[in-house]
Amino acid sequence: MNILEFVNYFPNEESCEDFLKTYRENTGIYCKTCKSFSKQYWFSGKKFFECSICRRRTSLKAGTVMESSNLSLQTWFTAFLLMSATKKGFSCLEFQRQLGLKRYETAFNLMHKIRAVMGKRDDLYLLKGMVEYDEAYVEKATRKEVQERLKRGKGSQKQAIVAVASESTPLEDPTTGKRSRHCGFFKMKVLTDVTKETVEQFVEESIDPESVLFTDKNTAYVNLERLVEEHIKIKSSQDSTKGALNWVHVAISNLKRNLLGIYHMVSEKYLQNYLNEFVYKLNRRYFGEKLFNRLIVAAIYPYVQLSK
DSSP, X not given: OOHHHHHHHOOSHHHHHHHHHHHHHHHOOOBTTTTBOOOEEEETTTTEEEETTTOOEEETTTTSTTTTOOSOHHHHHHHHHHHHHOSSOOOHHHHHHHHTOSOHHHHHHHHHHHHHXXXXXXXXXXXXXXXXXXXXXXXXXXXXXXXXXSOOSTTOTTEEEEEEEEEEEEEEOTTTOOEEEEEEXXXXXXXXXXXXXXXXXXHHHHBOTTSEEEXXXXXXXXXXXXXXXEEEEOOOSHHHHHTTTHHHHHHHHHHHHHIIIIISOBOHHHHHHHHHHHHHHHGGGGTGGGHHHHHHHHHHSTTSOOOO
């Protein structure tokens, strides 16, 4: 959905309320007392639903990321549009200006709530087929008085560790017979360290057991073959970077440019949220103009199993 379509579809607060009401009625409203999707009556004056069984009242925003927020629905919907409109994303100050928010903290919290929703949405699928895996070391915000006491280089305390995995589908040109790989979905997660336990946990949570996993020969990957159908270890080199582990390294390179170019430096506390946004947009080529729709649906029901 582009800006002109958005303005025509959501010109005012009433249009946003009608959209949310209609969508929730069509998908079902969960009653926390009955613990089921019971029949609900709509009260247009106070704008809430009432359970036909226990009479529990549910507000229009209840159960969504917008619950307990004083911001209007139109502000939230516009925020969804801005967060899904560009590949690279907005700085918080620009986001604040575009929405006309008075306080920086409001814009900051709004962006991170939406990023959290993006992460929950992308947690619903596993990587399948042929999967590449590696770690990235990302510069994180560190106080100046602390920086001088920290070591430099790979593994520095100035860097956060990010697990990166990518689907890698083999392709073959029917005329030339030349083989190449096509990237699929991506996943990224902040790790506390690169040990056998943390890597195995990420692989178990993110990759389908019937997949073929490609990694380098890091000693932390010693037992990954028991979690997947086949584990192929490749010696780390320039050829492997452009070959079997090509897409995961492309994603790492793009991630570093994105974080430094737009946000300059992020704290480790919020890094996972930035990764959620980056991966969500990295996977956008499979959805195109539906990205806004996917985001708004995930925001309305962030805990329900949603189809891709």
